[in-house]
Amino acid sequence: MQRVEGTTAQAPRLLRRVVDVRAGEAAPLLWSFAYFFALLCGYYLLRPIREEMGIRGGIGRLHWVFTATFVVMLAAVPLYALLVARVPRARAVPAVYRFFLLNLLAFAALVRAEIAPERVAQAFFVWISVYNLFVVSVFWSFLADVFTSDQGKRLFGFIAAGGSAGALAGPALAAALVDTLGPAGLVLLSALLLEASARCAQRLSRGGARAEQVSAASRLARPVGGGPFAGFALVFRSPYLFALALQTLYVTVTSTFVYFQQARIVAATLREPKARVALFAAVDLGVNVLALTIQALGTGRVIAAGGILAALLLHPLLTGGGLLAIAAAPTLAVLTVVQAVRRAVHYAIERPAREVLFTVVGGEEKYKAKSFVDTVVYRGGDAASAWVQAGLAGSGPAGTAVAALPLVAAWVGVAAWLARRHARLERAS
Numbered sequence: 005m006q007r008v009e010g011t012t013a014q015a016p017r018l019l020r021r022v023v024d025v026r027a028g029e030a031a032p033l034l035w036s037f038a039y040f041f042a043l044l045c046g047y048y049l050l051r052p053i054r055e056e057m058g059i060r061g062g063i064g065r066l067h068w069v070f071t072a073t074f075v076v077m078l079a080a081v082p083l084y085a086l087l088v089a090r091v092p093r094a095r096a097v098p099a100v101y102r103f104f105l106l107n108l109l110a111f112a113a114l115v116r117a118e119i120a121p122e123r124v125a126q127a128f129f130v131w132i133s134v135y136n137l138f139v140v141s142v143f144w145s146f147l148a149d150v151f152t153s154d155q156g157k158r159l160f161g162f163i164a165a166g167g168s169a170g171a172l173a174g175p176a177l178a179a180a181l182v183d184t185l186g187p188a189g190l191v192l193l194s195a196l197l198l199e200a201s202a203r204c205a206q207r208l209s210r211g212g213a214r215a216e217q218v219s220a221a222s223r224l225a226r227p228v229g230g231g232p233f234a235g236f237a238l239v240f241r242s243p244y245l246f247a248l249a250l251q252t253l254y255v256t257v258t259s260t261f262v263y264f265q266q267a268r269i270v271a272a273t274l275r276e277p278k279a280r281v282a283l284f285a286a287v288d289l290g291v292n293v294l295a296l297t298i299q300a301l302g303t304g305r306v307i308a309a310g311g312i313l314a315a316l317l318l319h320p321l322l323t324g325g326g327l328l329a330i331a332a333a334p335t336l337a338v339l340t341v342v343q344a345v346r347r348a349v350h351y352a353i354e355r356p357a358r359e360v361l362f363t364v365v366g367g368e369e370k371y372k373a374k375s376f377v378d379t380v381v382y383r384g385g386d387a388a389s390a391w392v393q394a395g396l397a398g399s400g401p402a403g404t405a406v407a408a409l410p411l412v413a414a415w416v417g418v419a420a421w422l423a424r425r426h427a428r429l430e431r432a433s
Contacts, residue, residue, distance in 0.1 A: 033163065048171045105202075
């Protein structure tokens with residue numbers, strides 16, 4: 005018993021070495037860390053399967069698949085908005101995860117039975133492209149309710165490290181277990197991790213003794229209210245939310261530009277599906293090692309030293325440099341490095357900083373407008389850039405990279421405006 009008490013007493017001191025955690029924050033911080041770990045570990049078990057199925061379904065059809073994903077998002081977002089409008093947030097969030105868990109069980113059965121493999125591959129690619137944005141968006145909406153803006157600046161980087169650790173464990177497990185369990189077994193393992201995420205959300209919703217935690221628990225016990233299409237209206241009425249939508253759009257469009265070039269080169273180089281799964285798993289592993297290193301050593305320091313402004317500007321500036329590198333040397337090695345660095349900085353710095361921006365808005369904005377931005381806007385950018393890619397197929401990686409540079413310049417301007425606006429809203433609140 006004495007040892008348990010001593011270990012518990014030491015835990016905050018150990019945490020304070022890596023994150024600015026204060027009295028009463030250790031428990032919700034660690035539950036949030038575990039929540040994001042389980043969520044992204046489960047997704048990254050599925051990601052190599054998604055990439056292989058995207059290729060199996062046909063590279064030439066990818067722009068249609070991205071369009072189908074966008075259409076599914078348009079249907080799903082109002083249903084989610086209706087759920088959070090009527091059901092308390094503490095119950096709605098686990099319910100969303102368990103709905104997706106049932107979907108995973110259905111896909112596992114279809115993959116194991118080898119029913120219509122090409123059609124199932126296309127459906128799985130669309131489904132997981134919806135799933136990964138929804139579950140992560142719901143996570144950060146929930147966290148924006150649990151923590152204040154000041155807490156987000158201090159703690160979101162560490163919480164994001166939980167996601168990176170899960171994203172590191174997921175591809176490692178996929179690479180190690182794909183021969184033993186096969187794709188269907190990996191899908192079932194992902195379902196178990198999704199249930200763990202739902203249980204972490206339930207634990208966080210109970211709150212704690214601190215005033216902020218009592219207030220958060222009270223909010224989570226209430227529905228958001230409003231209508232199913234409020235997210236769309238809120239984004240277009242608020243300059244702040246509209247700028248957040250533009251920020252998200254610039255991230256996804258530039259990401260899709262690089263992704264298509266990578267998919268074409270991998271399809272031409274590797275013919276064996278298992279080899280593609282192993283390659284994508286290895287790339288994800290490398291990205292998340294880099295992201296976790298940045299989060300452990302740099303996220304808190306970047307936000308503390310340069311504020312939200314520096315954190316938001318880093319991603320577009322690195323993206324511009326990466327696009328110039330691709331234009332100069334459009335090889336698989338350069339594309340892979342650029343994609344890895346961009347994704348690592350996105351997960352480690354840009355995404356936590358962007359989530360802090362949502363802590364200063366109301367409940368409908370946190371859940372409905374944020375869901376619209378994170379899903380419909382994100383996948384709309386995917387769909388639009390996929391069609392642009394189809395039109396630019398003849399210009400090659402170098403021409404595509406040059407075409408994306410004006411977007412990066414606009415992205416820098418929007419990021420700077422958002423940082424200034426957040427500071428004013430934070431002072432007002």
